[in-house]
Amino acid sequence: MPHPKFIAHLQAIEGLSDDERRQIAALPSTLRQVSDGEILLRQGEDASRCVFVVSGFLYQARIVGDRSQILAFHVPGNMPCLHTLLVSPMDADLVGLGPSIVGYVAHSPLKQLLDGSIHLTRAFWRETLIDAAISRQWIARLGAQAALPKVAHLICELAARLAVVGLVKNGRFQMPMTQRHVADACGLSIVHVNRTIQELRGRRLIAWEGSEIELLQLDELRALADFTPDYLT
Amino acid sequence: MPHPKFIAHLQAIEGLSDDERRQIAALPSTLRQVSDGEILLRQGEDASRCVFVVSGFLYQARIVGDRSQILAFHVPGNMPCLHTLLVSPMDADLVGLGPSIVGYVAHSPLKQLLDGSIHLTRAFWRETLIDAAISRQWIARLGAQAALPKVAHLICELAARLAVVGLVKNGRFQMPMTQRHVADACGLSIVHVNRTIQELRGRRLIAWEGSEIELLQLDELRALADFTPDYLT
DNA sequence: CGTAAGGTTGATCGTGTTCAACCACCGTGG
DNA sequence: CCACGGTGGTTGAACACGATCAACCTTACG
Known part of the structure; x- marks a missing residue:
């Protein structure tokens, strides 16, 4: 039972059946400790697995000019680089914020699972759309407040x-x-x-x-x- | 043959087979002129169809405080509110920029098409991920430049x-x-x-x-x- | 013509930056 | 044990980028 918070989060976004929850829970995954400031994935890197946050925080940042811009924060239940499933290179560094625990799910079994289920694909797609909505809110914040x-x-x-x-x-x-x-x-x-x-x-x-x-x-x-x-x- | 630019755009993002291109082209759609400043969709509105840009420009804007913040521009070939397929309420106004031509595709036939094809779902998902990448770039621009x-x-x-x-x-x-x-x-x-x-x-x-x-x-x-x-x- | 919208210019103002110093806290090593 | 160096937080002063206010110009259009 690797990622209950992620499943709960997905559940909150798009209803899942018991069977679907089981299928996600059955995905092979590994947990890992992350220390403060540790870089999990670098900008430009091709990810071969997805990350989910179990505890603690992550953030994505990019160097622009002489300053560092944070693009997003990730809290427990989020899957920060889900988009690498379809667009593999990371466009920012993924960094640990405080001591955290993350899990990895390899792309291939996840792809396989989604290939077999339109509804699960929808659910994961929707997850990325929520991230996009948050990004749009950040644009409004940064531009107008x-x-x-x-x-x-x-x-x-x-x-x-x-x-x-x-x-x-x-x-x-x-x-x-x-x-x-x-x-x-x-x-x-x-x-x-x-x-x-x-x-x-x-x-x-x-x-x-x-x-x-x-x-x-x-x-x-x-x-x-x-x-x-x-x-x- | 309603939206060749959109199909070409999708094609550029994720390769499509001849058959897939035909299926998209076969979607029922209607074209419409949009005048400068005309609001196609309002913030909060539940969309029942998707828009694609044939010629001209659109943009999305939101009022925040006493100013208007533009969140995105849309050029011919884009499908601005594709995300409404899964998350229906618009989070910003969709406005015409200069005289333009747009097309409408109702949600239901599009959903039906995507339900039948994992690969097409992937292609459209990926389209929304490109939009998200652009949003992230806007965050970097607004925050750090x-x-x-x-x-x-x-x-x-x-x-x-x-x-x-x-x-x-x-x-x-x-x-x-x-x-x-x-x-x-x-x-x-x-x-x-x-x-x-x-x-x-x-x-x-x-x-x-x-x-x-x-x-x-x-x-x-x-x-x-x-x-x-x-x-x- | 008259009016409205977009563009341009100058002067002044203010929010946020930069630079610099100092403090509190904490883990480390002599 | 205490000296230390590093990190994060706090404060003050001067500065600068961009905002605001106001006016004027051009063009398009009814």
């Missing part, structure tokens, strides 16, 4: 995605990322991110100590961020 | 995408968008876009008169924009 809502929006998105897999308790969740990661994700300088977070703290919207974030006033935070969670499913 | 490379990159991307469908001749192509569209796509003010374009003109990288752009020094423009076209296929 000021620093404060940008950071607030990122926090709202991560909280909502973690909530789907049951990792938010009483408005609190583990957040191993540093202010540098937030800066690279939002296209801001690290200094300004620091001041922005202080502003969020000063307004009593969030508490962020160590690696734990607490959402103090979710509604106000979402209003500030112009956040609605519907695009995540 | 300065104004001049941002605008240069957008021009490079459109030129490369138009070249795939044979709409670039001697480095010249039709570009019906105004500076406002560029501003909304790049997250810049219209005034600054104007100055940026003048800078590009001043450096003899592009000529942009009326609705025609000419690329004067493609290599230099791409170097400035940090552009590589590989993500488009």
Whole structure:
């Protein structure tokens, strides 16, 4: 039983039958520990297997000019490089964020499974469409929002995605990322991110100590961020 | 024979057999003129058919706060809202850019066709993955580039995408968008876009008169924009 | 003609960057 | 045990890129 969180996530997106769940669970997979900052897949590399997140976080980043831009975060239940199944070269580095556990599923058995089931293909296709919707939301954030809502929006998105897999308790969740990661994700300088977070703290919207974030006033935070969670499913 | 450009585009992405091409061409479709600024689909609307671009341009935009953010442009051969096949509500408005011609294919016959062919499903899935790769590139642009490379990159991307469908001749192509569209796509003010374009003109990288752009020094423009076209296929 | 839309220009303003320094924390090795 | 070096966080000051405001010009079109 290798990846219950991934199956649950898929289930939440597109209903699966018992049999389909069994078929996915039967896929051969291997688990592996990932340390903070470790690069799982490099930009340009041809992947021969898919990754799924069991615990911890991953992110995808690309060097553009002299800075690093984060393109996406991945929480438990996500399958970051599912698209390599059809378009093999990675267009960004896949990196561990904090100590994490990931699983690998080789492309060939997964392809075989999907070849045999239109409905499962649909489910996995849909998974990549959710990722695309998140990317589109990032475009809106990066292009049109000021620093404060940008950071607030990122926090709202991560909280909502973690909530789907049951990792938010009483408005609190583990957040191993540093202010540098937030800066690279939002296209801001690290200094300004620091001041922005202080502003969020000063307004009593969030508490962020160590690696734990607490959402103090979710509604106000979402209003500030112009956040609605519907695009995540 | 309703959508030769779309089939050619799909063909370029994933090889199709003669029979598959015939099947796609046999899909019932209707053509329609679209005027500049006309909204084909609204954010939140449930689409019951897919759109493909025959001639002209479309774009997707979303209002965020007090500004409009363009999320994507669509050139002839693209199928903008293919994802509505699996995730029906539109997450942005789909708008005509300049007078254009689009075609409609109802969801149900398309679903039926894909249900019968894993390979065609793969091909259409892959089409959406290319869109996702473009979105990811936009994230990198918006998050990490300065104004001049941002605008240069957008021009490079459109030129490369138009070249795939044979709409670039001697480095010249039709570009019906105004500076406002560029501003909304790049997250810049219209005034600054104007100055940026003048800078590009001043450096003899592009000529942009009326609705025609000419690329004067493609290599230099791409170097400035940090552009590589590989993500488009 | 009159009006609207797109484009251009100049001046001023402000958000976020850059540079620099300092602090707190923590694991490591002398 | 403490000195140390590294990482992440915090603060202040000066700067710059791009936004904003306002005006004017050209062109297209009714």
